Amino acid sequence: MKSDTQSDPRPAPAKSGKWVLPGLGLLQGLAVTGRNLIESFYKKERMTTIQYPEQRAPISPNYRNIPFLCYDDNPEAGLRCTACKICEKSCPPQCIYIVMDRDEHGKVRNRPKVFDIDSSVCMGCGLCAEVCPFDSIYMDGEFELATDDRFDSLQLHLDDLSKSAEYHLQLRPKQATEVLERRKADAEKKAAKAAAKAKADAEKKAKAEAEKKAAAEAESEPEAATEKNENEAPEAKKAEAPQQELKAEQPKEEGGGE
């Protein structure tokens, strides 16, 4: 093996003619550490160590570790997750396990009955948070996950995972505010749409009744009676409409809630 001994490619050290006291560099080194030593006793900004368990350094907003499920007001009803299992399918190490909740006679209630994450498998990639259409799963900043046994307590269940929206707001202010505004905007849009739909139903119903009435008048019922129930009818109809609306919604909610 021909070892081509090139000479040092870097420029040769400057030929300093001046005679330098040999130990000078050593003393300068001592001076630097000496200053560090003395100043560390009275200069506060030098001592940056944080005594961990007592004081805690704030974690950065985009730190992610294990996901958590977000709920709006109470953990039962307000859980945003609808058990659509998109995150379960998209999770690379497949560590999410969801069982859809069904009420007593088998009707699907889009809520998870079981939502397990194996925290020893979860690699904190955040894919589930990206794909979740219902803003329910987000990455948590919790890092003290040590447990004293190797199996059971590493499986995080639904109640361990679900955390309030305020926690999300406090954990990641920017992201949480965006989500909340978006949700509020959707809710209003939905409400407006629902209201418009309800109004349309109401008019349709009103038209249908009007035609029925017209047909009834044709069969010579006294004018006065019809006018009276007509102006009652609109209120009643109006009153009925919102109830119907409520009824229409309730079934949907009850369907979802159980």
Place this chain on the structure above:
Amino acid sequence: MTFLIAQTEEPSLWSPEWLPLLPKRLVENLLEHFNAPEWLISLGGTGAGAATVLAVFMTGFALLSLIERKTLARVQNRIGPNRAGWFGILQPVADGIKMLTKEDIVPAKAEKLLHLLAPILIVVPAILALGVLPYGKEWIPVPMELGLLFFFAVGSLTELAVFMAGWASGSKFPMLGAMRAISQMVSYELPLVLSAIAVIMVSGTLSLPDIVSQQGGFHLGFLPAWNILTPWGLVGGLVFFIASIAEANRCPFDLPEGESEIVAGHMTEYSGFKYALFFMGEYLGLFAISGLGVTLFLGGWQAPLPGLDFVPSWIWFFGKLAVIIFFFLWIRATWPRLRMDQLMRFGWLGLIPLSLLTIPAAGIWSLLQRSQHGLLAWLVTVPLLLVPFVIMTVLFNKRLARSNRTYRFAES
């Protein structure tokens, strides 16, 4: 209870100057009280004296291990151990318990007896050497006429012990570490002894208490007559100090147990209490060698300024010892480790010529001083020491700094 009451003719039992000797005198009084035979009294007395020295330096060892970690931390702007006890004061206790409870593994290929004997043989000389140093005007554990020779004779035993540790462990790393350690200690014992010879020649005796008492008195009213303040003493003192760093295997010369290269050198195959013994040996050796440095060059228990006689003399000794050990720590926090060849070249071409130089300089100095030519002494010795030093450094600089390193690059 009469032995507790201070006798009139001797200095009072509780006077600060005699404080370190208190246990010794208490035991002697106690034995006299029960009129034990003469030899038992002296035996009990020396036993108690030895016990005090051991107690003092064991607590010193524990404290030093904590202070070292704290100072190294403070230099790097961190706090250092503060969890065990109040401000980390129980850290040595924690280390001790850890060392005691650790399992003591002896490798299969090791020579059982030598493996056990090595750590003992490292601690014993350090403790023997501590017994000879004069700590105070009255506090000399073992006043020996051959104190210095005893110190070096016992000190040279550690080399054999390091070899035993390295060889008995059987495997390669300890062997390499032991060979490095021995070659370093042998080649740095030379400047150590030569600079001590300069002091012996000037003070004319081998007994350490006399060397210290000769450094008493003050020149021009405030300058203490320590050896370090004479030209040859300064050079000899610096050479002694640097060589003692190498003897104690401390930082710039801690090649034998360079963690990055050979795991823990000759201490690799030791665990548990034997490993703690190695550390105890190292620290006690550090105390002993810097204690000797203080005795030879910094005037042992002599007070630095004239008017300080009320202060008990052993406080000066331990004060100077603390200053020197602080320098050890400071240097450990700053300087990188030397390569083996640099270490050897610095030892043989740097320190030994310098220490050889101090001997004639010390001779001329003491002759001229004795014949009352103080000024002439300074005029002769300073150039005698300075000129070769300058020539040597210029020669060194020219040869060392200029040499370009040749690099061999791997075949592409």
Place this chain on the structure above:
Amino acid sequence: MNPLAVLLTLSSVLFALGLFAVLTRRNAILVLVGIELMLNAANLNFIGFWRFGPPDPQLTGPMFVLFGIAIAAAEAAVGLAIILMVFRHTRSTNLNSSDSLHG
């Protein structure tokens, strides 16, 4: 029991042991060990006669021991240097293997 007699028997046995080592050992370095033993036995004799003999202001015994120790150290150093050179040449410290004058 005359102490000097004890000392002299001790040193003569030591000397005999040293000689035995020199004669039976094959490893050159262990021959040096035997030589050191013999030198030490000689020193012991000097000290013995100085200690138990008539008081001697000239201290010839200890003087001789001092020089003896210096010479022994010098001899050990040169001996080992030579052994190392022979070892580098014949790759073994076995005395029998280096019996040829050429090469």
Place this chain on the structure above:
Amino acid sequence: MIALLILSPLILLAALGAVWKARPVHAALLLALTLSLGGALYIALGAGFLGLVQFMVYVGAVAVLIVFSLLITRPRDEVEEIARRPKSLLPGLLCTLPLLAVLLYAVGRNVPETTTEAVELPIKRIGELLFTTHAPAVLAIAILLTAVLLGAALFAREPSKKP
């Protein structure tokens, strides 16, 4: 006297070990033990200075030197040493035993009566003697030791690879 009786069997045992032990490094370490016990015997006999000098020179330097060179030349000799020893036992004994007999006879016959009061080695006297009556010897020793230092360094140096 008591110290003499305690130390001499120990010295003999250590010396026997140093001579007889199969493994070279053990023999070297036992030599170090013999020499240090010898130093202790010197101190017991009153020659403290010589005991410490012996301790420092022999145990500190010579024993380490021997052990060091054993390390360097160690690999193949360990086993051979054990294998080939019994063959050379008889001639060795044949030579040493008559010598021992002669020495012991000489010792046994006429040992001069001895003074028993303790004698202490005056160090100042040694200093004076060294640099007055024995000054030429000291200079000779100095030159010898420097020559040995340079010679040993020269011998042991790796021959520089000539191109």
